[in-house]
Amino acid sequence: MSTKLAPIEAAKRLAAYSAVDHHVHEQHRVIGIGSGSTVPYVVERIVAQGEDVNRNRVFIPTGFQSKNLIVDAGLVLGDIEQFPEIDVTIDGADEVDDHLNCIKGGGGCQYREKVLAEAAKTFILVADYRKKSPALGTTWSHGVPLEIVPFGYARCLRSITALGATRAPLRMAGAAKAGPVVSDNGNFIVDAVFPDARMHQPAELLRDLKALTGVVEVGLFCGVAKAAYFGNEDGSVTIRHTDGREEEVAAHEGDAH
Numbered sequence: 001m002s003t004k005l006a007p008i009e010a011a012k013r014l015a016a017y018s019a020v021d022h023h024v025h026e027q028h029r030v031i032g033i034g035s036g037s038t039v040p041y042v043v044e045r046i047v048a049q050g051e052d053v054n055r056n057r058v059f060i061p062t063g064f065q066s067k068n069l070i071v072d073a074g075l076v077l078g079d080i081e082q083f084p085e086i087d088v089t090i091d092g093a094d095e096v097d098d099h100l101n102c103i104k105g106g107g108g109c110q111y112r113e114k115v116l117a118e119a120a121k122t123f124i125l126v127a128d129y130r131k132k133s134p135a136l137g138t139t140w141s142h143g144v145p146l147e148i149v150p151f152g153y154a155r156c157l158r159s160i161t162a163l164g165a166t167r168a169p170l171r172m173a174g175a176a177k178a179g180p181v182v183s184d185n186g187n188f189i190v191d192a193v194f195p196d197a198r199m200h201q202p203a204e205l206l207r208d209l210k211a212l213t214g215v216v217e218v219g220l221f222c223g224v225a226k227a228a229y230f231g232n233e234d235g236s237v238t239i240r241h242t243d244g245r246e247e248e249v250a251a252h253e254g255d256a257h
């Protein structure tokens with residue numbers, strides 16, 4: 001029997017379980033594990049597939065958190081340099097639009113996440129219903145997370161503003177540490193807020209941001225995901241496809257709800 005969770009957690013778990021059931025097949029040997037608060041449920045469901053199938057697999061993390069998830073679950077940890085081709089990567093998202101463009105990087109992991117998304121034959125998003133949006137910038141108002149090189153960051157912030165950002169602050173660590181958040185790659189994170197006109201053309205904005213000196217990666221993922229799974233409050237899961245088609249599936253008996 002599954003544990004009773006708070007509604008948002010239950011929705012995350014539904015999405016994660018459903019995505020694993022649909023996309024992580026027995027023959028898959030190299031699996032990418034994303035970051036965030038939804039991904040632990042992905043690992044939980046993969047572990048439930050059994051030791052026999054998992055002992056023949058290797059799991060590639062997108063950062064410190066997912067590395068620990070893999071190790072703590074007793075799964076085999078691998079490195080992207082050894083396995084530059086991944087069968088399937090499952091990851092969370094901060095906001096997903098009708099075309100499966102998404103904002104990622106709420107946890108500052110967007111660079112490694114993009115590497116694993118692009119390395120995967122199939123890249124799948126998992127989220128609760130709050131992340132589902134008609135256009136980017138609608139439900140996620142914190143801006144586009146960027147990873148930038150510390151050297152010359154003040155110059156880089158000016159360049160981001162010149163592209164139309166209304167705000168582009170460095171993400172600060174808060175009470176736990178004085179100073180900026182430092183990514184798993186030793187870089188700074190910027191949350192760049194752009195007006196709707198720019199957010200509604202995410203591929204163009206991504207291209208412009210990537211062209212700036214000092215920008216390592218942009219938390220806009222355009223044309224990468226194959227499907228997005230959203231857990232709903234009523235216990236169903238909405239699957240959104242690249243062509244904008246949506247289908248609803250009920251949670252399996254005894255599953256995540």
Ligand SMILES: O=C[C@H](O)[C@H](O)[C@H](O)COP(=O)(O)O
Binds near residue numbers: 093104
């Ligand atoms: O950097 C963090 C990642 O992009 C996460 O996948 C994203 O922030 C979603 O996280 P959560 O599942 O906690 O909403």
